[in-house]
Every structure is written in structure tokens, then in C-alpha cells.
Amino acid sequence: MKTAIVQAAPVPLDITEGLKRLLLLLQDAIDTGAELIAFGETFLGGYPLWLDEASDAAKWDHPGTKALHAILLEQAVRERDSRFEPLQALVDKAGVMVSVGAHERRRNSLYNNQILFRSGLPPLPHRKLVPTHGERLIWNRGDGSTLDIHDGPQGKIGNLVCWEHWMPLARAAMHNQGEMIHVAAWPTVRESYSIASRHYAFEGRCFVLAAGTVQHRDDLLESIDRLGNNAQARTLVQQMDNAQLQFGGSQIIAPDAEILAQAGDGTEIITAELDMSMIGQGLASLDTDGHYSRADVFELRVDRSAKDGVVWKN
Incomplete structure (x- = not known):
């Protein structure tokens, strides 16, 4: 299988415009012949850089933080969002799969969702289980209902987001699904x-597509201007350094941990042909879900039920 990572700058905050950019970038990746194409964390809406880079962002009742949150709530994608229809149509036409991160709104909360778009099938969501550190100011926690993989002719394909890769039990649950x-x-x-x-x-x-993004402070300011030029949001963002703040570094990695393709710190598409026979060869010495698991000593239970918090009964 040929795979690609699109390392590019998102359109911060403005998800409608971001989807237009996504389609253009995706077509470039499809033209490489890639069958699976990955974009980085929250490419749709952009990573909320102010949480790390603006010193006042965590202050209680800060008007800039509230203004940016309100913008994201308004812009965020929703389940079965009609704005996804052109993306799904391109995925169906090209017969590819696309993993892209997005700010998602469910009821009145935001979630960090890495969505796998599949040809002829509905999108497969994965909502980040634990927002990392300051991210808890903006995102709710996902539940086990989206700890899932795609199982199709192209193989078994899954997503995790950022520091979920330091959650040993989340990794074990994904490895168990093959x-x-x-x-x-x-x-x-x-x-x-x-x-x-x-x-x-x-x-x-397994093969890993480690997908990063590129972002500058001025990208955020341009989006704030386009979305109504909120003065409080602009003031907060202007606390950040006037510089590049995300630096790509995307990699495609083989099951033996060898790096097959490496990106720099700018906009680019990297590709790699995956030799799927490497998986079986590697399992001869290490199968963490099988002969290296000691199931007689350790047991993992995974609750796959949705946790909506409210149960309505007639």
C-alpha cells in the first residue's frame, strides 16, 4: 500500500474555509497514488495554540479565551455534518481513506476528533480520551465508544491522538484489534x-503515520479578522510570539521502528510504499497481544459503551 502524510498549515478557527483547503491538499496527495492519506491533529480548526503560547489564556473568565471558545463552538463540525459531503464525495471517487483531525461539537462541548473517512462507508471517529494538560480548558474527554479501527480489504487501520500514545492501556486496546x-x-x-x-x-x-502540522501566529490573526475581528480574541493571540509555532516533522515508520519517510518543518507531502509482509515477520519475535502478553497474569477490560451522561426513559 502507498501512504501519504499531508503536512500543511490549517485554516485556524475557520473550519468552513479549512475544508476548502483540505480538498485542494487532498487532491495533491491523491495524485501521488496514495491509498491512505493522513493529516495532523485538529487540522480542521487548527491546534489551539493560545493555550500554550499566550500567557493569559488560562486566567479565569479571560475575555479572549471565551471569545475564541465561542468561535470554535460556532465553527466546529458535528456528526453527519453536511460540510463533509464534498470530502466524502472525493474519497468515494478516488477510492482512498483519509485521516483528519477536527474540532467537533457534541451538544455544547468540544471534542478533539481524529476522523477516518472511508470510500463507500461512513466516517469512523476517534475522540481523544484525555485532553492533555491545558487542552482541558477547551476539549471534553472521549469515551470507549470510538476506540475502534477500520477493518477492510486495505487492512486494519486506526487512529490515536497526541499523548494518547503514552496511555499504555489505550495502546494495548488498539494492539488487540490487530x-x-x-x-x-x-x-x-x-x-x-x-x-x-x-x-x-x-x-x-504496525506501520505508523506520525502526522504533524505547520502553523504561525499570523494564521490565527487572519482567521480572527475574517470571522468578525473580535477584539478580545485578537488581543489574546497578539500575546503570542510573531513566529512559526508548529513545525511539522511528520514521519512514516515501519514495524521495526525504521523511518521510511521524514518531513522537514514546512509544507510538504511525504509518501512511502508499505511492505505489509514486514508485519508478520516482526510478529515472530514480538506479539504484545499474544505470545508476549501473559494473559494468565494480566487482563484488560475495555468499556465500549457511549457515556452520554443522561438517560431518558418514558
Whole structure:
């Protein structure tokens, strides 16, 4: 299978415009012959950089933080969002699969969702189980109902997002489902994130597409202007350095942890042909879900039920 990672700058906040950019970039990736194409964490809406880069973002009742949250709530995708129809049509026409991150709204909460679009099938969501550190100011936690993989003729394919790769039991649950190709979505694939991605490949005996993005402070300011020029949001974002703040670093990794393709810190598409026979060869020495699992000593239970918090009865 030929795979690709599209490492590019999202359109921050403005998800409607972001979907238009996504379609253009996706067509370029399809033209490479790739069958599975990955984009980085929250490519639709952009990573909320102000949480890390603006010193006042975590202050109680900060008007800029509230303004940016309101914009994302308004823009966020929803389940069965009609704005996905052109994307699904392109996926169906090309016969490809596409993993892309998005801010998703469910009721009145935001979630970090890495969605796998599949030809002829409904999208497969994965909502991040634990938002990392400051991300808890913006995203709710996912539940076990989206801890799933695609199982089709192309193989078994799954997603995890960012620091989920340091959740040992989440990794074990994904390995148990027999992933062959895994999308590891990151904002930037810095050194420690590369280590986590390569470890996942070796531990799970699967290929890993570690997908990062590129983003600058001024990208956020341009979107704020386009979406109504909210003064409070602009003031908060202007606290951030006027510089590039996400640096790509995407990688395609083999089951033996070898890096097959490596991106720089700018916009580019990287590709790699995957030799699927490497998976079976690697399992001869290490199967963390089988002969290396000691099921007589350890047991993992996974609750796949949706946790909506409210049960209505007649």
C-alpha cells in the first residue's frame, strides 16, 4: 500500500474555509497514488495554540479565551455534518481513506476528533480520551465508544491522538484489534513524539503515520479578522510570539521502528510504499497481544459503551 502524510498549515478557527483547503491538499496527495492519506491533529480548526503560547489564556473568565471558545463552538463540525459531503464525495471517487483531525461539537462541548473517512462507508471517529494538560480548558474527554479501527480489504487501520500514545492501556486496546497501519496525530512531531510513534510501531508491529502540522501566529490573526475581528480574541493571540509555532516533522515508520519517510518543518507531502509482509515477520519475535502478553497474569477490560451522561426513559 502507498501512504501519504499531508503536512500543511490549517485554516485556524475557520473550519468552513479549512475544508476548502483540505480538498485542494487532498487532491495533491491523491495524485501521488496514495491509498491512505493522513493529516495532523485538529487540522480542521487548527491546534489551539493560545493555550500554550499566550500567557493569559488560562486566567479565569479571560475575555479572549471565551471569545475564541465561542468561535470554535460556532465553527466546529458535528456528526453527519453536511460540510463533509464534498470530502466524502472525493474519497468515494478516488477510492482512498483519509485521516483528519477536527474540532467537533457534541451538544455544547468540544471534542478533539481524529476522523477516518472511508470510500463507500461512513466516517469512523476517534475522540481523544484525555485532553492533555491545558487542552482541558477547551476539549471534553472521549469515551470507549470510538476506540475502534477500520477493518477492510486495505487492512486494519486506526487512529490515536497526541499523548494518547503514552496511555499504555489505550495502546494495548488498539494492539488487540490487530492494527496494521496506525495514524498518530500530533501538532508537531518533536523528538519525544517521534520516539513515542516509533515505539508504537515496534510494540504494535504496525506501520505508523506520525502526522504533524505547520502553523504561525499570523494564521490565527487572519482567521480572527475574517470571522468578525473580535477584539478580545485578537488581543489574546497578539500575546503570542510573531513566529512559526508548529513545525511539522511528520514521519512514516515501519514495524521495526525504521523511518521510511521524514518531513522537514514546512509544507510538504511525504509518501512511502508499505511492505505489509514486514508485519508478520516482526510478529515472530514480538506479539504484545499474544505470545508476549501473559494473559494468565494480566487482563484488560475495555468499556465500549457511549457515556452520554443522561438517560431518558418514558
